[in-house]
Amino acid sequence: MEDAEDPIFLKSETLKQYVATVCVSLGAICTGCVLAWTSPVLPQLVQENIITSDQEGIVGSMLALGSLISALPAGYLADKFGRKKTLISLAIPLLLNWIFIVFANGALMLYTARFFAGIAAGAMCVCAPMYIGEIAEASIRGALGSFFQMFICTGILLTAVFGSFLSWLHLSILLGIFPIIFAIGMFLMPETPFYLVKIGNLNEARRELRYFRGETYKHVDRELREVEKFVEEANANKAGIKDLFSSRANKKAIISGIGIMIFQQFSGINAVIFYTVTIFKSAGSALSPDLATIIVDGVQLGAALCSVMLIERANRKFYLRLSSMGMCVCLAALGVYFHLQLNGVKASGLGTLPLASLVLFIVAFSMGFGPVPWMIMSELFAPEIKGLASGLAVMTNWICVFLVTFTFPLMNTHLGGHITFYIFSIIMIIGTIFVQCFIPETKGKTLQEIQEILNR
Numbered sequence: 001m002e003d004a005e006d007p008i009f010l011k012s013e014t015l016k017q018y019v020a021t022v023c024v025s026l027g028a029i030c031t032g033c034v035l036a037w038t039s040p041v042l043p044q045l046v047q048e049n050i051i052t053s054d055q056e057g058i059v060g061s062m063l064a065l066g067s068l069i070s071a072l073p074a075g076y077l078a079d080k081f082g083r084k085k086t087l088i089s090l091a092i093p094l095l096l097n098w099i100f101i102v103f104a105n106g107a108l109m110l111y112t113a114r115f116f117a118g119i120a121a122g123a124m125c126v127c128a129p130m131y132i133g134e135i136a137e138a139s140i141r142g143a144l145g146s147f148f149q150m151f152i153c154t155g156i157l158l159t160a161v162f163g164s165f166l167s168w169l170h171l172s173i174l175l176g177i178f179p180i181i182f183a184i185g186m187f188l189m190p191e192t193p194f195y196l197v198k199i200g201n202l203n204e205a206r207r208e209l210r211y212f213r214g215e216t217y218k219h220v221d222r223e224l225r226e227v228e229k230f231v232e233e234a235n236a237n238k239a240g241i242k243d244l245f246s247s248r249a250n251k252k253a254i255i256s257g258i259g260i261m262i263f264q265q266f267s268g269i270n271a272v273i274f275y276t277v278t279i280f281k282s283a284g285s286a287l288s289p290d291l292a293t294i295i296v297d298g299v300q301l302g303a304a305l306c307s308v309m310l311i312e313r314a315n316r317k318f319y320l321r322l323s324s325m326g327m328c329v330c331l332a333a334l335g336v337y338f339h340l341q342l343n344g345v346k347a348s349g350l351g352t353l354p355l356a357s358l359v360l361f362i363v364a365f366s367m368g369f370g371p372v373p374w375m376i377m378s379e380l381f382a383p384e385i386k387g388l389a390s391g392l393a394v395m396t397n398w399i400c401v402f403l404v405t406f407t408f409p410l411m412n413t414h415l416g417g418h419i420t421f422y423i424f425s426i427i428m429i430i431g432t433i434f435v436q437c438f439i440p441e442t443k444g445k446t447l448q449e450i451q452e453i454l455n456r
Contacts, residue, residue, distance in 0.1 A: 013213060013214030013216070013217065014137070014140055016211060016212050016214070017135055017136055017137065017140065017144060017212050018144070019189075020131075020135055020189045020190075020212070021132050021135070021136070021144045021147050022147065022185075023182075023185035023186055023188070023189050024087060024128050024131050024132060024185075024186060024189070025128065025132075025147045025148055025150075025151035026151070026178065026181055026182040026185050026186075027087060027090060027124045027128050027182050027186075028124065028128060028147070028148045028149075028150075028151035028152045028154075028155065029151045029152070029154050029155035029158070029178055029182070030094050030120070030124070030155065030178045030179050030182055031120070031121045031124050031125070031152055031155060032151065032152040032153060032154060032155020032156040032157075032158075032159065033155040033156075033158065033159050033175045033178060034063060034094070034097065034114075034117040034118075034120070034121055035063070035121070035152070035155070035156060036155065036156040036159035036160060036163075036297070037117075037159055037163075037171075037172075037175065038056075038059065038060050039159070039160065039163065039293060040159070040160065040163025040164065040168070040171065040290065040293075041163065041168040041171065041172075042056045042059065042060075044167065044168045045059075045110070045168060050104065050105070050106065050107075050110075051106070051107045051110060052107075055107045058107070058111060059107070059110050059111065059114055060114070060405075061402065061405075061406075062111050062114035062115045062118060063114045063115075063117055063118040063121065064118060064398050064401055064402040064405075065115060065118055066114070066115040066116065066117065066118020066119040066120075066121070066122060067118040067119070067121050067122030067125070067394075067395075067398040067401075068118075068122065068395055068398050068399065068402075069118075069119065069122070070118070070119040070120075070122035070123040071122040071123070071125070071126055071391045071392070071394040071395035071398060072388070072391035072392065072395055073123075073391070074086065074122065074123035074126040074127055074387075074390075074391055074394075075126050075127075075130075075386070075387030075388050075389070075390045075391035076387055076388070076391070077089075077123075078126065078127050078130060078195075078387050079198075079386075079387040082191050082195055082199075083127055083130055083131040083134065083191065083192050083195055084131070084186060084189065084190070084191045084192075086123070086127050087124075087127050087128065087131060087186050088183050088186045088187060090120045090123055090124055090127070090179075091120075091179040091180065091182055091183035093116040093117070093119045093120040094116070094117065094120045094178075094179035094182075095176065095179050095180070096113070096116040097113045097114070097116040097117035097120070098113070098172055098173070098175060098176030098179070099113075099176070100112050100113035100116065101113045101172045102169065102172050102173060102176070120179075122394060122395070122398055125374070125394045125397065125398075126387075126390045126391050126394045128148055129145065129148055129374045129375070129377055129378040129390070130378055130386065130387075130390055131192055132144050132145055132147065132148065132378060133145065133375075133378025133379055133447075134192035134193070134194035134195065134378075135192050135193070135194075135212050137213070138444055138445060138446050139312070139444065140312065141375070141378075141379070142311040142312045142316070142375060142443060143308055143309075143311055143312050145311075145371065145372075145374060145375030145378060145379075146304070146307050146308040146311050146371040146375065147308060148371065148374050148375075149304050149307070149366070149370045149371035149374060150301070150304035150305055150307070150308055150371070153297070153300045153301040153304045153366070153370075154301055155178075156297050156300070156301075157294070157297040157298055157300070157301045159171070159175065160290070160293045160294045160297045161294055162174060162175075163290070164290040164291070164294060190208040190211055190212075191204075191208060192208070193205040193206075193208045193209040193212070193224070193227065194227055194231070194383070196208060197224070197227050197228050197231045198231050198383060202224070202228070205224060205227075206220060206221070206224055209223060209224055209227075226446070226448060229448075230383065230447065230448045230451075231383055241388070244385055244388065244389060244392070247455070248454065248455050248456075249382060249451050249454035249455040250381075250382060250385055250389075250454075252438075252440070252454045253380040253381050253382070253385075253389065253454055254389060254392075255438055256376065256380055256438050256439050256440065257376065257377050257380050257381065257389060257390075257393045258392065258393050258396050259434055259438060259439075260320075260369075260372075260373040260376060260377075260434075260435075260439060261373055261377075261393050261394070261396050261397040261400065262396060262397075262400055263324070263369065263427070263428070263430075263431035263434060263435075264369050264370075264373045264397065264400075265397060265400030265401055265403075265404055266400060266404065266424070266427045266431075267324070267327050267331075267365060267369055267424065267427070267428055267431065268327075268331060268404065268408070268421070268424035268427075269365050269369075269370075270401060270404050270405050270408075271404055271405070271408040271420075271424070272334075272358065272361055272362075296358065296359070296362060299359050299362050299363065300362045300365075300366050300370075303362060303363040303365075303366030303367055303370075304366045304370060304371065306366075306367065307319075307366055307367050307368075307370070307371050308371075310367070311371065311372075311375075312443070314443075315441050315443050316372055316375070316376065316439070316441060316442055316443050317435055317436070317439055317441055319367060319368040319372055320368045320369065320372055320435045320439060321368075321432055321435055321436065322364070322367065322368055323364050323365060323367055323368020323369045323370075323372075324368065324369060324428045324429075324431045324432040324435060325428070325432055326360065326361075326363070326364030326367075326368075327361055327364045327365055327369070327425075327428050328425050328428035328429055328432070329360075329425075330357045330358070330360050330361035330364060331357075331361065331421045331422075331424045331425035331428065332421070332422065332425040333353060333356075333357040334353075334354060334357045334358070334361075334417070334421040335417070335418045335419070335420075335421035335422040335425060336353075336418070337350065337353045337354050337357070337418075338416065338417035338418040338421065339418035342416060342417075342418060369431075373397075376439070376442060377390055377393050377394075378390075379442045379445075379447065379450055380440070380442070380450065380454070382451055408420065411423070440453050440454060441453075
């Protein structure tokens with residue numbers, strides 16, 4: 001009866017959950033900045049003879065190398081030292097990246113800088129979604145999970161905008177401010193109640209859970225008992241490589257989590273972004289390459305912002321299917337355009353096809369396969385394997401980034417743009433089937449309920 005009489009006490013406050021998500025997502029802005037930095041800067045570095053054109057690819061690939069190395073250890077460190085401390089520590093390699101760049105006098109310092117940036121980016125992709133997933137209540141976890149991708153897009157757009165009128169040196173100094181802001185923001189945020197329960201600090205876990213849910217929230221103790229029971233069951237198992245496949249739930253989570261990361265990158269998103277300027281030129285646009293990049297990055301951010309507002313209005317699988325099917329159509333349209341161009345076919349209005357396809361592709365990606373894989377990664381894995389499994393999923397993601405960005409120029413040269421985009425389109429058909437068959441629905445479910453679904 002008390003619950004019925006005082007319904008206000010049954011609802012939690014969400015403001016502090018949003019604030020904490022924004023603070024941790026500042027790390028995603030830092031990640032977006034290091035991802036996009038090469039686009040406006042590398043031509044300037046070559047022009048100033050700081051690096052040669054042959055060294056451009058190495059500067060870019062060092063980011064992926066650093067990310068591959070840090071992904072697995074990041075999960076272990078987050079489990080051992082806590083999500084908050086691990087996230088704050090990532091400001092160190094981010095700052096080292098910008099310091100080495102600012103004082104760079106040759107390729108070696110830039111290689112070192114980008115390697116440090118990769119270490120931070122890879123670990124950020126593991127720890128930030130983990131933190132968000134553990135502080136968010138089920139009703140808004142989808143929206144909060146979308147922040148990570150949205151803030152990455154924000155970092156990419158900021159870099160494109162500032163890079164269009166700043167020198168590489170001034171741009172690097174400016175971007176070096178963001179890791180400091182991120183570290184301060186995370187320092188002011190509490191540790192996740194989930195991790196505090198895991199290490200046996202129940203009093204502090206209760207205090208931090210009340211902080212996130214609000215002083216008037218009545219069911220803090222009940223929610224804490226659910227988390228405690230969940231963690232106790234998880235701690236009964238040893239976490240090692242073999243434990244990734246020790247239960248039906250873990251096997252299904254690994255297949256779903258890693259599979260969705262593979263299809264995220266093999267959608268060709270990085271290949272399409274790489275090809276942006278060429279597509280705009282093919283469309284007969286008079287836009288400068290810098291402005292074209294800003295437009296595309298702006299569309300990506302706008303779509304990511306829409307996904308935050310819409311993600312809880314339908315199931316995760318709906319958005320993934322809609323996203324993969326949309327990307328499939330857009331990629332096929334790009335393939336058709338280059339096929340017709342190869343055969344010398346000229347039709348009125350054909351020049352608008354690649355531009356429209358590119359913009360719609362970005363929208364489709366940002367509404368599903370952009371944010372949802374990171375969201376699902378934070379939801380699927382049981383506590384005893386979360387650190388290791390998240391690291392493995394992120395490492396897989398960065399391997400795919402490297403493979404796609406490395407093979408795309410080769411495919412485009414030897415197979416042609418039409419066949420290249422046809423291949424990506426076919427991959428998204430397979431991705432749609434994978435989503436339907438292997439991805440569990442997690443919308444509105446607690447972490448414990450998700451594990452129960454996976455065990456069926």
